[in-house]
Amino acid sequence: MKEYNFFLGCIAPNRYPGIEASAVKTSREFGIELCDFKGASCCPAPGAFGSMDINAWLALAARNICLSEKEGKDIALVCNGCYKSLFETNYRLKENPELREKVNSVLANAGYEFQGTQEVRHLIDVLHKDVGVEKVKESVEVPLTGLNVAIHYGCHLLRPKVERIFDSSERPVFFDELVEALGAKSIDYKEKMMCCGAGGGVRSYKIDLALDMVNEKLYNMTQAGADVVVNVCPFCHLQLDRGQLEIKEKFGDVYDLPVLHYSQLLGIAQGMSPEELGLSAHVIDVEPLLAKVL
Amino acid sequence: MMATEGMRNPKHEQLGKTVLDPNLIKEVEAHGLDKARMCYQCGTCSAGCPMGQRSGLRVRKVMRKAILGMRDVLDDPDLWLCTTCYTCTDRCPRRVVPTDVIMALRNIATREKKVPMSMIKIMGAIYKTGHGVPNNEENAKQRVAVGLPPNPPTTHSYPEYIKDIQTILEVTGLLKIKEEMEAESQ
Numbered sequence: 001m002k003e004y005n006f007f008l009g010c011i012a013p014n015r016y017p018g019i020e021a022s023a024v025k026t027s028r029e030f031g032i033e034l035c036d037f038k039g040a041s042c043c044p045a046p047g048a049f050g051s052m053d054i055n056a057w058l059a060l061a062a063r064n065i066c067l068s069e070k071e072g073k074d075i076a077l078v079c080n081g082c083y084k085s086l087f088e089t090n091y092r093l094k095e096n097p098e099l100r101e102k103v104n105s106v107l108a109n110a111g112y113e114f115q116g117t118q119e120v121r122h123l124i125d126v127l128h129k130d131v132g133v134e135k136v137k138e139s140v141e142v143p144l145t146g147l148n149v150a151i152h153y154g155c156h157l158l159r160p161k162v163e164r165i166f167d168s169s170e171r172p173v174f175f176d177e178l179v180e181a182l183g184a185k186s187i188d189y190k191e192k193m194m195c196c197g198a199g200g201g202v203r204s205y206k207i208d209l210a211l212d213m214v215n216e217k218l219y220n221m222t223q224a225g226a227d228v229v230v231n232v233c234p235f236c237h238l239q240l241d242r243g244q245l246e247i248k249e250k251f252g253d254v255y256d257l258p259v260l261h262y263s264q265l266l267g268i269a270q271g272m273s274p275e276e277l278g279l280s281a282h283v284i285d286v287e288p289l290l291a292k293v294l
Numbered sequence: 295m296m297a298t299e300g301m302r303n304p305k306h307e308q309l310g311k312t313v314l315d316p317n318l319i320k321e322v323e324a325h326g327l328d329k330a331r332m333c334y335q336c337g338t339c340s341a342g343c344p345m346g347q348r349s350g351l352r353v354r355k356v357m358r359k360a361i362l363g364m365r366d367v368l369d370d371p372d373l374w375l376c377t378t379c380y381t382c383t384d385r386c387p388r389r390v391v392p393t394d395v396i397m398a399l400r401n402i403a404t405r406e407k408k409v410p411m412s413m414i415k416i417m418g419a420i421y422k423t424g425h426g427v428p429n430n431e432e433n434a435k436q437r438v439a440v441g442l443p444p445n446p447p448t449t450h451s452y453p454e455y456i457k458d459i460q461t462i463l464e465v466t467g468l469l470k471i472k473e474e475m476e477a478e479s480q
Contacts, residue, residue: 010427013446017433021440036447039455041424047378048416048426051400052409054325056466060420063458099326109465110458159380160391169384194344195379202345202377204412209375212348278440281433 002130004076004121005068006034007086010042011234012078012261018278019234022267023078023123029139029270030131034076034123040064043085046156047200050085058099059106061089065120066112074119076126078263080233081199084156087120088163122157124232124262125165128174136181141271143183144293149265150226150257151175151186152217152240154233155195169193178262179230182269189224191217198239211250214243218255228289229259237261242283258286268293307363315363318402322360325398332388333357339382339392351375353382353392360395368403374410405467407475414472421463421472424449424456 012019024034042049043061050057065086068075077083093100094116104113127136158169166172170193176186197203197213218240221229231237241259248254260268264277268290279286307314322330339353340346346353350372359367367373376396383393403409416426425448429437434444445451449459463469 008446008448010425013437013442013448013450014425014427014429014433017437017440017442020437020446021442038447039449039452040447041449041455041459042420042426044420045416045426048413049420050378050397051374052404052413052417052471053401053466053468054397056462056468059462059466060459063462096326106462106465110461112458155377155379155381160383160393169380191344193381195377195381197344197377200374200376200378201410201413201416202375204416205374205410209345209349210377213344213377276440278436280439281436 001031001033003033003035003073005037005071005073007037007040007043007064007075007077007082009077009079009082009234011238015238016234016261016278016281018281019078019237019261019263022261022272022277023263025272025276026263026266026270027123030135032126032131035073037068037075039067043082046081046084048204051201055103055106057085058089058092058103061085062093062103062107062114063110063112065090065118066107066114069115069117072117074121076121076123078123078232078261079235080122080154080156081235083120083122087122090116090118090120091163122232124157124175124178128178133177133181136178136266140182140269142269142294144265144269145183147184147293148187148225148227149179149184150189150221150224150229151179151192152196152229152231152236153193154231154236155199157232175232175262179265182265187224187226189226190220196236196239198235203239207246208250210239211243211247214239215247215251215253218244218247218257219253222255222257226257227292229257230262230265231259232262234261245283256284258282258284258289260286309362309364312364312366315365318363318365319361321402322395322398325394325401327391327394327398329388329390330395331361333361333390334388336387338385338387342381342385344379344381345375345377349375353396356396356399357390357392360399367399368406368408373399373403404471407471409471409475411475411479414475417463417468417472421460421469424459
């Protein structure tokens with residue numbers, strides 16, 4: 001049994017609780033306990049908050065890490081934005097003593113000190129590296145045969161590459177392997193590695209441009225025959241799901257393409273019920289997809 | 295050698311009517327971006343920029359303006375259109391990290407109170423609740439329906455931690471910027 005403090009962030013617990021619930025439940029199948037992480041806050045949103053003040057962003061992210069250091073627990077999370085904030089802060093402060101000192105001088109005012117004793121992991125990385133594709137495959141009770149999945153990796157999981165741990169930011173395969181382990185097919189589509197358009201504070205600054213980007217992605221996915229979009233970032237998830245309603249209202253384009261976080265897709269394959277997965281919180285109806293696989 | 299009339303003093307340089315400020319790139323470099331000046335304007339950044347294909351954001355131009363010291367880049371509304379996807383950063387042959395140069399310019403613009411109010415609103419939510427996107431009544435019901443407590447075990451359940459976040463916002467000077475900009479926008 002490996003225990004992690006489960007860093008929730010904002011969008012998963014506060015907009016798509018099914019992502020939180022399915023991550024906890026599916027992880028238990030592999031002997032991973034995602035524990036309550038008391039007192040954690042927003043990571044804070046790297047593009048929006050980092051744009052205002054990098055040092056305040058580092059300090060607020062480090063405060064979250066400090067809380068976990070006190071408990072001696074590594075951190076696991078299911079959001080690419082949170083991953084950028086916490087993984088990058090942890091990495092930079094461990095590698096750069098000068099920066100650590102600077103950030104610690106801010107943290108001292110609130111009674112914290114970054115030590116650099118714990119790890120920050122994205123759950124998709126834990127599943128691929130520690131659990132392994134074979135074990136994920138063995139956990140499947142309902143094979144997702146015949147399901148065409150358009151994978152959206154999301155930017156901050158992979159980029160900037162020099163501050164990440166994955167082989168490639170242009171042609172990664174680990175997420176595809178985890179999707180295909182469930183019996184589904186990961187389909188190729190145009191501009192697969194393109195951004196969803198929500199980050200950097202753009203979704204709240206100029207939503208039409210943010211939507212124009214996700215509109216292009218949704219079009220490309222649909223053209224390639226996707227039954228579902230699968231992501232590992234609740235903010236991309238929101239942009240892909242709620243964005244479809246906004247695109248319909250603003251531009252008149254309709255896709256009705258269901259959107260799932262990988263934890264939810266894994267939950268379906270492991271036999272979780274639609275109620276447990278929190279699919280009613282989704283804007284785009286997931287029923288047609290369930291009808292196809294169940 | 296004596297200074298001649300033909301030698302250029304970077305402190306007094308102008309481009310047309312624009313006064314160039316050599317300190318701008320130094321302010322950027324102070325963010326740990328010591329390779330920013332290495333940009334040789336190849337345009338790989340703009341070529342792969344998904345936002346550049348649908349807006350006026352030109353990363354190459356932002357880089358050139360930062361290096362030349364054209365402070366009007368801080369007033370450009372397009373500076374805030376970068377989604378920070380880091381595609382340009384991973385492809386940049388000079389490793390100047392254009393995305394973080396844009397972030398540094400945004401930090402400088404924030405200090406000059408040129409940050410969009412949409413960003414200030416996100417800060418406001420974090421200041422008040424610890425979350426940029428806080429819980430709401432409808433979501434609390436959804437949480438209970440999937441077997442979770444109505445509030446997550448974050449600052450929502452432990453509000454005593456919020457004051458630590460507020461302290462950090464205060465000592466970094468961000469709170470003051472927020473309050474001044476909120477007062478000015480009313």
